[in-house]
Amino acid sequence: MAKPVSIEVWNPNGKYRVVSTKPMPGTRWINLLIEQDCRVEICTQKKTILSVEDIIALIGDKCDGVIGQLTEDWGETLFAALSRAGGKAFSNMAVGYNNVDVNAANKYGIAVGNTPGVLTETTAELAASLSLAAARRIVEADEFMRAGLYDGWLPNLFVGNLLKGQTVGVIGAGRIGSAYARMMVEGFKMNLIYYDLYQATRLEKFVTAYGQFLKANGEQPVTWKRASSMDEVLREADVISLHPVLDKTTYHLINKERLATMKKEAILVNCSRGPVIDEVALVEHLKQNPMFRVGLDVFEDEPYMKPGLSEMKNAIVVPHIASASKVI
Numbered sequence: 001m002a003k004p005v006s007i008e009v010w011n012p013n014g015k016y017r018v019v020s021t022k023p024m025p026g027t028r029w030i031n032l033l034i035e036q037d038c039r040v041e042i043c044t045q046k047k048t049i050l051s052v053e054d055i056i057a058l059i060g061d062k063c064d065g066v067i068g069q070l071t072e073d074w075g076e077t078l079f080a081a082l083s084r085a086g087g088k089a090f091s092n093m094a095v096g097y098n099n100v101d102v103n104a105a106n107k108y109g110i111a112v113g114n115t116p117g118v119l120t121e122t123t124a125e126l127a128a129s130l131s132l133a134a135a136r137r138i139v140e141a142d143e144f145m146r147a148g149l150y151d152g153w154l155p156n157l158f159v160g161n162l163l164k165g166q167t168v169g170v171i172g173a174g175r176i177g178s179a180y181a182r183m184m185v186e187g188f189k190m191n192l193i194y195y196d197l198y199q200a201t202r203l204e205k206f207v208t209a210y211g212q213f214l215k216a217n218g219e220q221p222v223t224w225k226r227a228s229s230m231d232e233v234l235r236e237a238d239v240i241s242l243h244p245v246l247d248k249t250t251y252h253l254i255n256k257e258r259l260a261t262m263k264k265e266a267i268l269v270n271c272s273r274g275p276v277i278d279e280v281a282l283v284e285h286l287k288q289n290p291m292f293r294v295g296l297d298v299f300e301d302e303p304y305m306k307p308g309l310s311e312m313k314n315a316i317v318v319p320h321i322a323s324a325s326k327v328i
Ligand SMILES: NC(=O)c1ccc[n+]([C@@H]2O[C@H](COP(=O)([O-])OP(=O)(O)OC[C@H]3O[C@@H](n4cnc5c(N)ncnc54)[C@H](O)[C@@H]3O)[C@@H](O)[C@H]2O)c1
Pocket: 095, 096, 097, 116, 117, 119, 120, 123, 171, 172, 173, 174, 175, 176, 177, 195, 196, 197, 198, 243, 244, 245, 246, 249, 250, 271, 272, 273, 297, 298, 320, 321, 322, 323
């Protein structure tokens, strides 16, 4: 776009010009900026993903700060444009900041913010939902029902995987990975195996204490193990959920070779970032292994899916909705 066509302005006489590339929920953030004497301009253009050119037009000649989205490519070009406009701050409305070139921001003296911690439970809950939906084949069964194919109960109809007593594997046991692990361990009495660069001490203590509680009540205790490699998790777990950051160490962490090491009836869930999985290899693996199931919130070339993925009955796909919950 040559010029932004649709802008909502708050506090027009504010001293500092702050641009938000998208409308965001609520007005608290707007009021906080107004309290700091900011003029707030919100792009209301009906285009889901703004291009670099769109954002340069929004920045204009004078801009003190921008609030942007994970769908935008905040690299050298945009930080140079923001710096030329006198900008000093960029804030990414996301936990993940793989779309932001922090080195470029540093080069132009622009401070970068993100939103760590605000999506921990909502993302963990979606990962748990996808795990359950995949384990119990909820989407397939729903489609079957709606297609009018149900003509009576059968002993073998949509047999899925019982989670109780199975092993949940977590790759990246940070905030979200640990919250997910607790849900699966406490909710379904699964044993835990995890892999992270750092020890998840609080998570380990939680599982130990819960295991002791179960034992004291005459039940089979749950266990935990910190794996020494990611491959150990892939080999041993029945349900594996991916929660690492996306960087060059985690790009295509799950590839053809690693998929082959997983159990034939394993469940793989991804609510982190799409490129953590080689999606072409995943589609092939799903084709070859009909009882292997995935639950995906994120995709390698978002918003697109790799060819074949949408036809796979053993894949559950949702459009990056892990954050999309409200307190009611
Ligand atoms: N789907 C969504 O809507 C949604 C919402 C929020 C966050 N996310 C994604 O989830 C990611 C994790 O968020 P978080 O709050 O738990 O972050 P976090 O920093 O608390 O946890 C990330 C963990 O990954 C680990 N890690 C890094 N490199 C690794 C590697 N090579 N192998 C194994 N583990 C590695 C880190 O040590 C850390 O413990 C974010 O970066 C973001 O991309 C997605």
